[in-house]
Amino acid sequence: MTEFFITKDTPINDAVLNTIAHIPTEHLPKVVDPDFFRKLEDQDFMRIGTLLAQKSYEEGGCPIGGVIIDSDRQIIGKGHNTLGQENDSTTHGETAALRDAGRVAKLRGDGPVDFRKTTMLTTLTPCEVCCAQIKHRCNFAKVVIGDVTNAPSTEPILRAGDNGIKNVEILEDPKAVALYKEYAEKRPDMNLIDWRGHKELDRAIEAGEVPGKFAAKAARGISQRGDATRLPGHV
Numbered sequence: 205m206t207e208f209f210i211t212k213d214t215p216i217n218d219a220v221l222n223t224i225a226h227i228p229t230e231h232l233p234k235v236v237d238p239d240f241f242r243k244l245e246d247q248d249f250m251r252i253g254t255l256l257a258q259k260s261y262e263e264g265g266c267p268i269g270g271v272i273i274d275s276d277r278q279i280i281g282k283g284h285n286t287l288g289q290e291n292d293s294t295t296h297g298e299t300a301a302l303r304d305a306g307r308v309a310k311l312r313g314d315g316p317v318d319f320r321k322t323t324m325l326t327t328l329t330p331c332e333v334c335c336a337q338i339k340h341r342c343n344f345a346k347v348v349i350g351d352v353t354n355a356p357s358t359e360p361i362l363r364a365g366d367n368g369i370k371n372v373e374i375l376e377d378p379k380a381v382a383l384y385k386e387y388a389e390k391r392p393d394m395n396l397i398d399w400r401g402h403k404e405l406d407r408a409i410e411a412g413e414v415p416g417k418f419a420a421k422a423a424r425g426i427s428q429r430g431d432a433t434r435l436p437g438h439v
């Protein structure tokens with residue numbers, strides 16, 4: 205059997221976690237010893253989510269990442285928001301991870317995936333659309349939220365009702381909070397569109413909360429695809 209590149213004795217640091225973030229999920233079992241994942245705490249998996257958010261940011265997109273682990277602490281899905289990269293309003297960090305988990309299961313000939321014994325870790329509190337997926341479609345055993353500073357916490361929405369998630373933890377990752385804060389300041393238009401759509405951007409401009417120039421910027425982002433949404437300093 206081929207030796208694992210990342211073994212159970214490999215130290216837990218950003219370089220290793222960033223490597224895991226960038227390796228396609230279906231290849232992780234070939235290069236990472238399952239015992240390495242078993243020694244990771246929730247905050248380490250959240251760090252992988254933040255490194256996926258960083259990847260998205262460097263691509264000119266919203267810095268939000270999601271990671272799903274099974275009951276054996278193995279990663280079964282991960283991904284990041286692609287609103288900036290693809291004008292895709294349906295792929296948030298959480299839904300990117302869900303889509304990845306389904307894709308990887310399909311490669312094995314499995315699925316649809318049963319998420320009831322799995323944990324969703326998301327770097328920003330889930331929007332209402334993602335809350336519905338997490339609760340009603342997937343019934344996650346646990347949800348861990350990495351940032352309720354840059355957006356109002358949706359923990360009450362996740363917990364409410366018959367399908368409410370019993371186990372919700374707020375585990376603020378300072379680097380995730382700092383990264384999203386920087387993004388929201390540079391691109392308030394994309395932040396608001398991603399969260400509540402163009403209606404919310406119009407309201408914020410009307411209220412003087414966001415400079416009017418961002419209305420034109422958002423329109424360019426739609427008509428010109430990728431380049432117009434790139435952030436200064438990022439190629």
Ligand SMILES: [Zn+2]
Nearest residue numbers: 296330331334
């Ligand atoms: Zn969402």
